[in-house]
Structure formats: structure tokens, C-alpha cells
Amino acid sequence: MTAAQKSTALRTSNIGKDDIPLSSDDVFSHVYQAILDRRLPPGTKLREVPLAELFGVTRGTIRKAFTQLANQKVIDLIPNRGASVAYPTVEESRDLFAARRTIESAIVEQLTSRVTKSQIRELNAMVKRENAAYDKGDTREALKLSVDFHRVLATMAGNSVYADFLEQLVTRTPLVVLAYRDPAQATACANQDHQDLVTAIAAGDSVRAINTMRCHLCNLEGQLDLKNSTPSSELAAIFGLNAVSHRNAKRNLQ
Amino acid sequence: MTAAQKSTALRTSNIGKDDIPLSSDDVFSHVYQAILDRRLPPGTKLREVPLAELFGVTRGTIRKAFTQLANQKVIDLIPNRGASVAYPTVEESRDLFAARRTIESAIVEQLTSRVTKSQIRELNAMVKRENAAYDKGDTREALKLSVDFHRVLATMAGNSVYADFLEQLVTRTPLVVLAYRDPAQATACANQDHQDLVTAIAAGDSVRAINTMRCHLCNLEGQLDLKNSTPSSELAAIFGLNAVSHRNAKRNLQ
DNA sequence: GCCCATCATTTTGTCAACAAAATATGATTG
DNA sequence: CAATCATATTTTGTTGACAAAATGATGGGC
Numbered sequence: 001m002t003a004a005q006k007s008t009a010l011r012t013s014n015i016g017k018d019d020i021p022l023s024s025d026d027v028f029s030h031v032y033q034a035i036l037d038r039r040l041p042p043g044t045k046l047r048e049v050p051l052a053e054l055f056g057v058t059r060g061t062i063r064k065a066f067t068q069l070a071n072q073k074v075i076d077l078i079p080n081r082g083a084s085v086a087y088p089t090v091e092e093s094r095d096l097f098a099a100r101r102t103i104e105s106a107i108v109e110q111l112t113s114r115v116t117k118s119q120i121r122e123l124n125a126m127v128k129r130e131n132a133a134y135d136k137g138d139t140r141e142a143l144k145l146s147v148d149f150h151r152v153l154a155t156m157a158g159n160s161v162y163a164d165f166l167e168q169l170v171t172r173t174p175l176v177v178l179a180y181r182d183p184a185q186a187t188a189c190a191n192q193d194h195q196d197l198v199t200a201i202a203a204g205d206s207v208r209a210i211n212t213m214r215c216h217l218c219n220l221e222g223q224l225d226l227k228n229s230t231p232s233s234e235l236a237a238i239f240g241l242n243a244v245s246h247r248n249a250k251r252n253l254q
Numbered sequence: 255m256t257a258a259q260k261s262t263a264l265r266t267s268n269i270g271k272d273d274i275p276l277s278s279d280d281v282f283s284h285v286y287q288a289i290l291d292r293r294l295p296p297g298t299k300l301r302e303v304p305l306a307e308l309f310g311v312t313r314g315t316i317r318k319a320f321t322q323l324a325n326q327k328v329i330d331l332i333p334n335r336g337a338s339v340a341y342p343t344v345e346e347s348r349d350l351f352a353a354r355r356t357i358e359s360a361i362v363e364q365l366t367s368r369v370t371k372s373q374i375r376e377l378n379a380m381v382k383r384e385n386a387a388y389d390k391g392d393t394r395e396a397l398k399l400s401v402d403f404h405r406v407l408a409t410m411a412g413n414s415v416y417a418d419f420l421e422q423l424v425t426r427t428p429l430v431v432l433a434y435r436d437p438a439q440a441t442a443c444a445n446q447d448h449q450d451l452v453t454a455i456a457a458g459d460s461v462r463a464i465n466t467m468r469c470h471l472c473n474l475e476g477q478l479d480l481k482n483s484t485p486s487s488e489l490a491a492i493f494g495l496n497a498v499s500h501r502n503a504k505r506n507l508q
Numbered sequence: 509g510c511c512c513a514t515c516a517t518t519t520t521g522t523c524a525a526c527a528a529a530a531t532a533t534g535a536t537t538g
Numbered sequence: 539c540a541a542t543c544a545t546a547t548t549t550t551g552t553t554g555a556c557a558a559a560a561t562g563a564t565g566g567g568c
Contacts, residue, residue, distance in 0.1 A: 047519070058553060059520090071325065080520060080559055092414060098360075099415035106356040160346060161353035165419055301549070312523060313550090334529055334550060 021057050024064035030055070031065065032074055035085055036174050046075065046083040072171045086175065090226050093176035097221040100169050101214050103162060104150065108197070108213045111157040112206040119156050123198045126152060131191055142191075149194055180224040193219070276309050278318035284309070285319065286328055289339055290428050300329065300337040326425045340429065344480050347430035351475040354423050355468050357416060358404065362451070362467045365411040366460040373410050377452045380406060385445055396445075403448055434478040447473070 022030075031051075034040045046066070048059045055062070070077035077083045088096075111119075126149050133142035147170050154166040193216040200209035276284075285305075288294045300320070302313045309316070324331035331337045342350075365373075380403050387396035401424050408420040447470040454463035 049519075060552065063520095067321070082520065082560095095413040095415045098364075098413055099419070102356060102360040102416075106352075110352075159349040159352055161349045161423075162356075165353070169415075303549075314522065317550095336530095336550065 022055050022061070024061045024068065027051070027055055027057065027061060027065035028068050031069060032171075035074060036178065038178065040085050042085045042087045042179060044085045046085065048082070072168060074171065074175065088172070088176040088179050090180070093180060093224065093226055094221075096169060096172055096176055097217060099165075100173070101217050103165050103169065104153070104213050104217065105210045107154050107157040107159070107162050107166065108201065108209045109206050110159060110162075111153060112201050112204060112209050114158065115156065115201055120198065120202045123149075123152070123156075123201070127191070127194050127198060130194065134191055146191075146194070177220075177224065180226055182223060182225050275311050276315070278315045278322065281305070281309055281311065281315060281319035282322050285323060286425075289328060290432065292432065294339050296339045296341045296433060298339045300339065302336075326422060328425065328429065342426070342430040342433050344434070347434060347478065347480055348475075350423060350426055350430055351471060353419075354427070355471050357419050357423065358407070358467050358471065359464045361408050361411040361413070361416050361420065362455065362463045363460050364413060364416075365407060366455050366458060366463050368412065369410065369455055374452065374456045377403075377406070377410075377455070381445070381448050381452060384448065388445055400445075400448070431474075431478065434480055436477060436479050 031040070031046070035042075040046075048062045048066075051062045052059045066075065066077055066083050069075040070083070074086055075083045076086050126145065130142055130145040130149065133139075133145055150166065150170060151163075154163040157163070193212060197209060197212045197216065200206075200212055285294070285300070289296075294300075302316045302320075305316045306313045320329065320331055320337045323329040324337070328340055329337045330340050380399065384396055384399040384403060387393075387399055404420065404424060405417075408417040411417070447466060451463060451466045451470065454460075454466055
């Protein structure tokens with residue numbers, strides 16, 4: 001990917017040309033979103049100077065954003081060799097889903113034992129909004145609401161460590177979905193699952209709630225192509241740069 | 255704590271006066287160890303310039319170490335207001351142990367299903383070494399070996415996310431143990447638990463293995479004073495600086 | 509043609525000076 | 539005496555220039 005193309009890939013709106021400079025968090029978000037949007041495909045090298053100029057910040061800001069992104073395993077950051085968009089492996093992806101099952105089961109179990117009526121109301125409201133977004137065909141909004149649903153469950157469970165861990169997991173999940181989803185299938189949280197989950201939690205039925213959550217996550221994982229065979233994206237990684245990004249770069253960057 | 259006292263608190267050996275300068279990881283380790291040794295009590299303000307001079311590094315290195323320490327919640331890092339040794343609250347501590355039960359149950363369960371004979375041998379060897387250290391009265395070494403035992407379990411389970419999470423948890427655990435342990439009781443992993451755990455894993459009895467692990471962690475938590483009543487350390491935090499550090503500073507820093 | 513060494517360029521890493529913010533000090537007033 | 543404000547000092551945050559490392563290009567030897 002050339003510098004000019006990367007510039008196009010990141011400049012979704014007028015960024016970095018305002019009065020107040022962007023923070024490293026802003027850079028984090030922009031880069032993260034660009035990766036999710038496939039505007040920065042896995043393996044893409046991220047150089048400090050071009051990014052700094054693009055966002056109108058100093059290299060120090062880019063560097064901070066890089067360490068945050070690397071902490072979340074969104075990019076690989078190797079000393080003296082710079083940053084590149086991460087390549088989730090099949091193993092990593094499976095590990096991630098296993099961890100989600102573990103953590104989110106614990107979250108749901110704890111929440112079931114201490115949920116309040118007003119929390120149930122809030123959860124129902126969220127499911128409703130999510131449904132509305134789906135019905136409207138606004139997939140992007142629906143996806144965001146779906147992730148937020150999982151976040152809110154974590155917060156309501158009242159264990160700050162669970163919440164932290166879940167945050168790390170949901171940050172990484174879209175990357176593996178992106179890398180391994182079967183293009184034929186649409187990938188999203190089946191919304192009925194969320195509704196069922198709230199119902200089980202409201203009923204105080206922790207066994208069913210946990211089961212629903214586990215199925216929910218297994219379904220999501222099942223939509224991915226996590227067989228041992230090398231996926232095209234991984235093949236590309238082996239050879240240093242990805243064919244996908246070259247073939248599709250122009251189209252993807254519009 | 256005065257600058258001179260803090261200098262004493264950190265300078266365990268001749269550090270930072272060598273030819274090659276220390277890395278931020280080295281600074282991380284030194285500060286972390288000083289906190290575990292109570293040479294830097296909770297609430298202690300950590301200033302960049304004195305630390306940089308002490309370790310013979312630049313402020314940038316200290317800063318990097320700070321962000322790592324803050325990520326692990328070992329210190330609090332507030333923009334424009336610097337760093338101070340973290341104060342684990344009762345809630346945080348309970349959350350931490352709950353998370354350990356969750357994660358380590360999952361680790362043990364997975365490991366039981368796929369453990370090899372040579373892994374069992376390695377685990378038995380570790381327990382043996384741990385026992386030896388206890389018998390020799392080398393509590394510090396025994397404690398290190400005990401933590402390593404948990405780490406090795408995580409690695410052997412073969413899920414990188416579990417291993418990551420466990421690493422975060424074991425980094426924080428000593429801090430809460432330090433803050434809340436009943437001074438009357440010695441706090442350590444009961445070694446027999448480790449032996450029992452290996453036996454259960456070797457037998458392929460995942461239910462017993464999980465139970466043993468949960469009991470093991472509950473025992474550890476039970477040795478702490480995590481009642482809702484405000485511990486002296488927390489009281490001190492409320493009033494901005496800790497009485498403990500003032501009263502005991504000189505004695506602790508020898 | 510292929511391999512290796514050399515040199516030029518690009519890219520990342522470091523540092524020290526400067527800027528901004530917070531904190532401490534002390535004077536002043538009600 | 540307490541409270542408030544102005545000022546001095548300390549502490550954190552930022553930047554741009556320089557150093558070091560990696561990368562890519564060139565050319566010569568085999």
C-alpha cells in the first residue's frame with residue numbers, strides 16, 4: 001500500500017486539520033476503525049511520519065497510540081521494526097472465543113444472582129433498539145449496539161476485572177471475525193439470543209442464562225471458518241504481504 | 255516519604271550506575287518489587303525526575319515504565335498529576351479473586367483434557383522444588399515458585415488469552431494480599447493443594463481438579479481481611495496520605 | 509546470473525530543552 | 539484567624555533535533 005493510498009484509507013472525514021490537535025486516543029480510534037473497515041488490511045505496515053502528518057500530530061502521539069493498539073493486540077509492534085496491522089491466527093481466534101465463553105458465562109452467572117428490575121428494563125430497552133436498527137437495515141449501528149449489549153452485561157455484573165477482560169475481548173473479536181468469516185454468511189449476533197438471555201436472567205435461571213450465552217458465542221464462532229486449513233489471508237501473511245490488499249486496495253479505499 | 259528515603263527504598267543493589275542503561279522493563283521490575291516489599295507503601299507519590307536520576311535513565315524511560323505499571327493497575331497514573339502506588343480496594347480485591355477462580359478453573363479444566371505425561375512430570379517437579387524451598391524456610395523463593403506453578407498451568411493449558419489474563423491477575427494478586435492480609439497469619443499457597451491439583455489433573459478428574467483449584471483460591475482469599483469495614487490502609491487513603499508510611503517509613507526502608 | 513559487501517536512504521529510538529499545568533508559598537484582606 | 543488571591547517553584551507534558559538501526563540500492567567478484 002502506498003502512502004497516498006493509506007492516506008485515503010484513513011481520511012474518512014476532515015481529521016487533524018482542526019484547531020485542537022488529536023489525542024492518541026483519537027488516533028487509536030481512527031486506526032482501529034480503519035482496520036475494522038478493511039481499509040487497512042492485516043499486514044499493512046504503519047509508519048510513524050506519514051500517520052503523524054495525516055492526523056496533524058507529532059510522532060510521539062502516534063507512538064502512544066501504537067502502544068495502546070499493540071496492548072490490545074490490534075497491531076504488532078516490534079522494536080526497531082515498526083508497527084503492522086495484526087494477523088489473528090486460527091489458534092488465537094479459537095482461544096479468544098473460548099475465553100469469551102468463560103468470562104461471559106461468569107458475567108451472566110453473577111448478574112443473574114444480583115440483577116435489579118431497573119437493570120432488566122434497561123437490557124430490554126437495549127434489545128429493542130438493537131432490533132430496530134436491524135429492521136432498519138442499519139447493520140453497522142446494530143453491530144455497535146450488539147457489542148454494547150455485551151459490555152453493559154459486564155458492567156452490570158459488577159466485577160471490574162470481568163469488565164476489563166471483556167473489553168479486551170470485544171476489542172479483538174471483530175478482527176478475528178473479519179479475518180475468518182465465511183463471506184457467504186452474514187455475521188452478527190443473532191438478536192433473538194439477546195432477548196432470550198435477558199428473559200433467562202430476569203427469571204433468575206442462571207443455568208439457562210449461561211447456556212444461552214454459550215450457545216450465542218458458539219453460534220458466532222461457528223459462522224467463522226476456523227478450520228486448520230490455511231485461510232487465504234494467512235497464506236498471504238506467510239509470503240510477507242497480502243495479495244488481497246494489492247488486488248482490492250483501490251476498490252476498498254474509495 | 256522524602257526523596258532521600260525513596261532513594262533508599264529502591265536502591266537494593268547498585269542499579270543504574272553501570273555502563274548500559276536500564277530499560278523501562280527493568281524500571282518496572284524494580285518499582286514493582288519495591289512495592290511488594292512494602293518499601294514503597296500504597297499512596298506513595300512517584301516523581302519522574304528523582305526516579306530517573308536514581309536509575310540513571312531519562313524521564314522517557316520512567317514514563318514508559320509508568321504506563322506499563324498503570325496498565326497492570328500497580329500504580330495510579332493521572333494526567334498532569336503524576337503517579338502513585340495503587341490502593342487496591344476491598345471490591346477490587348474480591349473481584350480479582352473471583353476472576354482468578356473463573357480463569358483458573360477454565361485453565362485447569364482445559365489442561366485436564368489434554369495434559370501429557372511429560373507435563374505431569376514437570377508439574378510434579380515444580381511441586382517438589384516448591385516444597386523444598388518451604389522446608390528450607392526460603393519463603394520468598396517458595397512464593398515465587400508458587401506463582402510460577404500457576405503460570406505454568408496457564409501455559410500448559412494452551413490458550414494464549416487465558417495465559418495473558420492469568421498474568422495480569424498474578425501481577426495484581428500480591429498487591430491485594432499485601433494490603434489486606436491478616437498480619438497474624440502467614441499467607442501463601444498451601445502446598446498440599448498444588449500436589450492435590452496435579453494428582454487430580456493426572457487422573458483426568460476435571461471436576462476434582464477444578465474443585466481443588468477453587469478451594470485453593472478461596473483459602474488464599476480467606477486468609478485476607480476483606481470485610482466491608484475500612485482497613486487502616488484505606489482509611490489513610492481517604493485522608494490523602496497514609497499514616498502507615500509515615501510511622502513506619504524509616505523502619506521499612508532499612 | 510547469483511551472492512555478498514558497501515553505501516545511501518528511510519525509519520525508528522532517544523534525549524534535552526521548552527511549554528504548560530499543578531502545587532506550594534506567602535501576602536493581604538475581611 | 540480563615541479565606542482568597544497573586545506569585546514562585548515544582549512537576550508533568552510536548553516537541554524537534556539528533557542518533558541508531560534497519561532497509562533498499564548499487565556494484566563488484568565469482
